[in-house]
Amino acid sequence: MSGMEYRYGKTNKEALKKIKHELKVIYELDFCAYFLITWDIIRYSSSQGYYHVGRGSGANSIVAYCLKITDVDPIELNLYFERFLNAQRTSPPDFDIDYSWDEREDVQDYIFKRYGSQHTALLGTMSTFKDRSIIREIGKVMGLPKSEIDGFTDQTRAAINRNNDTFKKITAIYERMANMPNQRSIHAGGVLISEDPITYYTALDLPPKGMATVQWDMYEAEKIGFDKYDILSQRGIGHIKMAVKLVEENQQRKIDIHQVKSFMKDPVVNAQLKNGNTIGCFYIESPAMRQLIRKLDCDNYLILVAASSIIRPGVASSGMMGAYIKYHHAPDTVNYLHPVMEEQLKETYGVMVYQEDVIKICIHFAGMDGTDADILRRGMSGKYRSKKEFDRLVERFFEEAKKLGRPDDVVAEVWRQVSSFAGYSFSKAHSASFAVESYQSLFLKTYYPREFMVAVLNNYGGFYNRALYVHELQKSGAHIHLPCVNNSDSIVNITGVDVYLGFVGVHGLNDTFIMLIPEERRENGIYQSLEDLIKRTGLGLEQTIILIRVGALRFTGKNKKELLWGVHLLMGNKVKPDNEIELFCLEAKNYSLPVLINTKLENAYHELEILGFSLSMSMFDLLETEYRGEVCASDLINHVGQLVRMVGLYVCKKTVHTKTNKKMWFGTFLDVEGNFFDTVHFPNSTPAYPFRGAGCYLMAGKVVQEFGFASLEVLKFAKLPIYGNPVIS
Missing domain, CATH: 2.40.50.140 (Nucleic acid-binding proteins)
Structure with a gap:
């Protein structure tokens, strides 16, 4: 009970009651080992200092909350345990555990070692033929040249292709091949642990990842009754982890990033949220999400939890997203379909927003029990065990609602709303988990924007391309410098307000030199000249030219054209492999050159080519016209x-x-x-x-x-x- 004491104290009767109820179901369904193994994985990762997010329907469980598998309080949010686990469930539910992208593999390695290679394997999956892949594969079989195949997949040529006889043949075969199995692959994060050796059930593959993989997918695993553990990764956790570290290094401030409840009450953070200033913040940075946040005037945790769910296709396409926004601004105008809808869904203005809302309505409006209600919800997303059983539950929904005296027209409309989105929405616990992580990111972006955006860049961004995150970094007041052999590291670094772009973002630069250049500098001091750089690193002509063109040798005081002349005179016109250059014969040569002018426009084009964006000139500066529009x-x-x-x-x-x-x-x-x-x-x-x-x-x-x-x-x-x-x- 130490977990309960940690979360709720010793005397919380409501928590104790829910824990006892859940433990009874877990024990009776024989899922104790599943919870304990998940707890063991969390225990190990926490001992290594790894930060995780437990999400999905598992966050509906107070037992999971007390075991620190999740960080969402199911009492605070009135979450339904039946959404996660119910008495009629024959296969174990799966926890979704997210780690930073650079920590997940170690967690997987621990699982394989802890539970044994004979009993552990990655879950397989089967990719199917879809869309362009079908056209490309048929085109190859027909012996078509690549240019013609590319033309058939070009959206701008759709009208022309419709009248092409070859394309018509491909289209005829396309319809037969759609969704057929293509090749076996590896599930995004599923790990299986079996009591008997896993080879009793399947042969195993050993892909390049080096971890044994079964030859069937999650649906077969569920039928057999395997325990599945989703060990996933995401960049958002990497952003948070690195940002906290950078703040400590750059500002000598330690942040307890787990104090999320204080972040949720911070008016400055909530103002940032309300304004949609969320670029780089996990899940809430996309254009659609930023628009929704601004339309809702979202300035608190509960609204953000709702927003995380109503953005989903099911809620949006059914018209319920528009209804939610409308009633959020005018709650007095809500017209509830039935008193039960007001009683159960008042928090969301009578609109079903979460998967749990389906369960609530099935229980309280249609008189079903929690187990049948969840089976019905699962069935609407195509996860029913039996179509016949699902149809029986649909009939029961109408029959039980009628027994309770619900008007036929109201029952029909309630069912329309239930069926229109149940398979395409989040559970409330899932949305709450995302909202917690979003607040952590938003806190860092609000108070430590430079370190946060550097962390975003170093974890390979998010929804947008690299250029936009550099733009956000500039807006934060950072002084951004092009890569420099005497100041840059492999990744972006920050000292005070000065930020040096890393070598990782330099297109064409070999991985060896991305690591070697800063390592050699740290070990033996800064580079003194072009010749010194080449002698100490073994750079070849092509790699040196890339560094010159991106401006990484500006410390020499020479412009790019002078350096390009110099490197060709130094290394000759014959390009040798980087590891075969005879550096011992390199020496500085005295020569005189005419005045070589290097323009800002040339620099901008070099940066566009090598970095993908320009620091020297913005894209607006590059326009031929000076017109910038009538309105901003x-x-x-x-x-x-x-x-x-x-x-x-x-x-x-x-x-x-x-x-x-x-x-x-x-x-x-x-x-x-x-x-x-x-x-x-x-x-x-x-x-x-x-x-x-x-x-x-x-x-x-x-x-x-x-x-x-x-x-x-x-x-x-x-x-x-x-x-x-x-x-x-």
Whole structure:
């Protein structure tokens, strides 16, 4: 009971009652070993200083909470244990345990060693033929050249391809191959542990990962009754872990990142959340999520938990997301379908937001028990054990509701809402787990933005490309420097407000030199010259040229063209393998050159090519035109209903299909002031494929707003040319 005392103290009667109830179910279903093994995995990872997030429906369990498997309080959020485990469940539920991407493999290694290689294996999976892969495979069989196959998968050629006889043949075969098995692979994180040797059940593969893998997927494992442990990884935990470390190193401040409840009450953090200033923060940084947060004026944990679920396709497509936002701003206008809906769903304005809401309504509105209610919920997501059993439960929903005197029309509407989203929504516990991690990220971004964004870059970003996170780092007040052989490490480093980009982001630079250059500098001192760098590291001509062009040798005081002349004179025109250069014969040569001018524009193009973005000049600086639009993002709300022109730097897009199967797009851009604005591109006013890659676009459209969030409905749309290269993409 030490876990209960840690979480609730010694005298919490409600907690004790729930614990006893859960332990009884766990014991009767013989899942004690499952919980204990999961606890053992958490115990090991915690002893190594690893931070984890236990999420999914497992967070509905107070036993899991007391064992520190999860960090979501099921009493505080009124979570249903039956959503996780019920008396009629024949296979064990699975905990989803997230670790940082660079710690997961060690946890997996511990599991294999602790429970033995004969009893442990990774879970397999089966990939199927889908979409472009079908076209490509059929094209190869037909002996088509790559260029022709590429043309058949090009969205911009869809109209042309429809009349192509070869493409028609491919399409005919396509329909037969869709969803057929393609090849076996490895499950994202599933680990199986069996009591008998696992080879009693299947042959094993030994893929390059070096851990034995079964030859069937999770559905077969569930039928057999295997215990599955999802040991997953995500970048968000890596962001948090590294940011805490960087703050301690750079500002000499220690942060207890587990004090989440204090973060949730911090008005500065909540103001940051409400403004949608969440780039880099786990799960809440995407354009759709930032829009939703702003539409909801989201400024607290409970609203964020709801937002994490209503963004899911089932809730959004059923119209319940719009209803939730509407009633959130005007709760007095809620028209509850039935008093039970008000009683059970008042927190969410009568809208079913979480998977648990399905269980609540099945129990309290339709009179079903918790076990049948969860089986019904699982069935609606296609996870029923028997279609016949599922149909019986659907009938029972209507029959029991009728016995309770529920009006037929109300029952029909309640069932429509239940069935429309149950398979495509989160459990409340899952949303709560995501919200906890989001608050941890948001706290770091609010108070330590420079260290946080460096951590995001060093953990390979998130939803957006690297350039956007560099932009956020610049907004935080950091002085960002190009890679430098005398200051940069393999990854991005920070000292005070000075940030040096790492060699990892330099396209074309060999992995050996990414590590060797900073290691050699730390061991034997800074590099004194171009010749000194080459002698000490063994750099070849090609690798040295990359470093020169990205500006990494600016410490020499020479411009790039002088350095390029120098390295060719030093190493000769014949390019040798890096490990065969005879460095002992290298020596500085005296030569005189004419004045060589290196322009800022040239530097910008070098950076675009080698880094993927430019620090020397922004994409707006590179535009041939000086026009920057009539309106900026910060003033967009003041032009609702007006036709305006805007210039924006492309960030990302999302393609969706209308009810008539036509394509439309949602775009995200940055204005010249560095602020986000969002666009909508309807089919009737948009070319077949409007986006032409990275760069700045001129847009004309109408400003619209929804719940106080302004966006641009685009009527005209064109990419703007830049100096020296009008079609860069």
